[in-house]
Amino acid sequence: MMIDFIVDTDKRIIDLELLISAHLLGFVYRFVSDCMLQYMEGTSGKTDSLESTEGRILEDESLDRFSSLPDNILNSILSYLPTKEAVRTSVLSNRWKYMWTGILVLDFDENCFCGKGENSRKREKMVGIVNRVLKLHFGHVERFKLVFYPGKFKSHISRCLQFLQTSGVQELDLDFRGESQEAYAGYGWYELPSCIYDLGSLLVLNLKNCTMGVPLEFKGLKSLKTLCLSDVYISGEQLSILVSKCEVLQNLTVHCCKDIENIKILGPHTQLQSLKIDGCCVTLGELEIDAPNLLSFDFTGWVSGSPMLNVPRLLKATITQSSKNSLDGQNEKWYLEMAMNLSKLVHVESLSLLGFFVKFLAKGEAIDQVPTNFLNLKKLALKVNMTKVSEVTTIARFLGCCHHLEEIVFWLDQHHPELTWQFWDAQVPPYCVVDYLKTVVIKNFSGLEDEEAFVRFLLMCAKELKKITVSCYESMRTERRMQTALEKLAKVERASQNVEMVIDFDSNQDLNGDKYLYDDSTDGLSEYDYGYDYDYDDDDHDYDYDAFEIEDYFSDQDMILNLFLH
Template sequence: METTDQYPVPKRVKYDKAENPAEGEDKISNLPDTLLHHILSFLPTKYAVRTCILSKRWKYIWTSVTSLDFDDGFYDTEPGKKRVRAKVANFMNFVDKVLIQNASSLEKFHLKCGSSCDLNRINTWICAAMTRKVQQLCLLISVKQSLKLPHCLFTSEYLVKLELVGNFVLNVPSSICLSSLIILYLEKVTFVDDISVEQLFSSCQVLEFLTIDDCRWDNVTTFDFSIPTLNCLTIYHCNSTGHKIRFNLPALTVLTYAAYAPEEFIVDDLSSLYEASIGVELSEDQYKIKSSMHGDCVHALLEGVAHVKILDLDGDTMETLSFAAEHPYMPTFPNLKRLGLGVCKNYGWGMLPCLLECSPGLEVLQFYEGLVHSDGQRKFNWDSPQSVPYCLLSHLKSIEISEFEGHDQEFEVIKFLVNNASILERLVVNFRERRVDVEGQVKIGEKEELKVAEKFLDLQKGSAHCRIVIGTSFGSIFIKGLKG
């Protein structure tokens, strides 16, 4: 059996064209080199290399592939085991050999490896990719110790997409230029200080998409997002407590924030924002205080995004808002067309009428987390307002409710909305997936769901044209008209 490095491959099978010309015809090998390179670019590099044994035609095809994808298979494996060390050694030798034999300019370089890999060799591989004018670089490195990136990575005029996942330290050099970078994804990396943040973002002259996930910025006082070209910003799971966050993003259209409450949100420019998804959670220490400062912080962000057309506020945000000093004050959302709301421990219901009143042009209202919290707390603070919000009388066309359980308090909310929504076209209600208690009994079965669904027949109409869709575990129920 022949081998290529540590990868065994079967012997070639020879076809007798005289016996069966059609079967022996190799149409793929007759394709142009550029097309074969494109085909191989979709394969992990170890499989692309194996094609060298197919025939003389294929022997060197892989050496000109412009996409390299290396994975040692031990990303989350503890180092030290003899079997792991041997396979990792083979993997590192394989990467070395491929980079020596493949001298093409690279479109993509993907590297995924665990802590058993030698860090110096990893930096050497990165530098080799940068030398080949790589356009898309993806590094997923699982190491406990901090990993500093080589300076050559920060001075590329060819890099279009950069993805860093691992314990990287962004010790950004003073001479940095990423003039072609459009997409930047950072996960578990550490920002050193305010200067490193400013230097990184100011060097990205055409950056459009930025994701920061579970990153550390302990020594950063103000995380300043000042990027004139940025179109989409996503912030996940970052511990931003004790820090200020500034948004100076005139071209931003989509903002997603799902992290702890910072010390302060500062909005300088979000004038192009179209859609915002806000999830501001309190850390354990913050929750012990429940300060009005946290609620006011969220209010400041909502004021900065008040001109959006699509807005999602999750349950954590609704809860944090409930601590605001000026509760239930809300900014006006003059352009808002779709509002998605969550609930958390049943806080924030007192703000629903205010949110509706502040959204005069609202057309779609969604409760994607349901109307009661899933931890079993059934009652929530809902009192029907004395006046009907303007959007119900003039604009609201669709109401969507997920995770429905059929409790009386839920119906109180639905009754108010449906009774007063004058031009409502559709009400969609989906039952929560049937849950089983500790004794193995289903808490709500098909008969109970059907009984609850029948209550919708008795709803007083606000709109004669509204169609109700009830999603149950046994199918959907359609109700075309509402009782007058």
């Protein structure tokens, strides 16, 4: 009987196979682990065959029922297990012996195989395991993940990646961790082989800790929709070539990449919908984005020139200016240009101006250049010092430009406090605050009088306010200043009769307000993440078989199994 399950939150239909996989994953994982213990404790080591243990293990009726499932269902379930645990299921019965060889997901994580710290013998063993698993695997691979410290094994890694050329891999996740230590030891960063650029089946590519050199003959990854580069050595020119030839690319993340002085996403790139650039250079010389269908833009850093943005359909923008030292190093013209650049974002629905952005707007007459027509803006996040006159004036002016604002988030910055200035008591409330504002979040509240005055202003003026959350430092819970401020706020006469005020004492406050990302999507989990996170570690049993002392008559299958029994 076929059953469709409809999830109301995102209107997606989840097929029966994946649903069974997700719900039974916990049982399978525990069951496999228990059977492995039975196998190891009930045999005499290497001499007992798989067949001699099959009858004993099958005494458990749950396994018999589980084994009756079709192969495609079992393969899907095994794909949710770590590869190491999926191979271990081969001990269960003859039917299960080679079941794992068709799994859709291959996950080789050095942390799982070798533990923490450098261990040359375990790393050699892991290389042997990977080689044998790839030799026995058949069929296509949907997802391939490798987290490994290459060192002297770079040639093995290249052969491993060549396997992917015929596998039809759709999602590739490579993290060559520890490369900074390797470079110091003389091995250098791992440079991706040219075969990576020929994987035409790729939909998702995540790269970390490596060097990219796009070949001259590169024709593009025609199916690639998501590209994430983190701690990757790649020049701005090479990045532009790479992106321009990925014609259906929808999501691009460039995080802490080295050797990038300029970023230019040109074309126009009509398919790009999400772009995140984070900490790639102390100062970018140029930033040009030509993406007419871009919906989300997240930038952290500093641009010395004037950014050129063609993003007419942008809905969400997060701009974090990260260079405090450059505040006093720019002339008045630069601040004016930066404020005028906000005109390219007037159509957004969600805007976050974090880091030192408000401090820049508060310089000189920059605020006068800010557009006055943010007609679509519904969500706003700002970092501001409520005790600094220039910044308070700036945000008051900015609120007046947001006509239909429904949600605001403020990170309060208490640096350089000035004398108490009761600005908000005399301030005429903006139209959006009175008639539209519904949700307020105040972060890093410390009980200063000016902070209290701002919260009081919102409570007294916002007629449609539903909820206001005041987050405070846990360490200030018992301070008299904080208690006094909260007592005063509790007694304020509120314009909205339905407003709920929540006081949240949190020891993990975000001191910098460097990020506030609105996530309106309902598909936040990746395709392979259904909320399960299993990390099996059997501390009570130490199965110490030397992989290189196994008898020659063992097949590759038996050798891999014994390699995993540790």
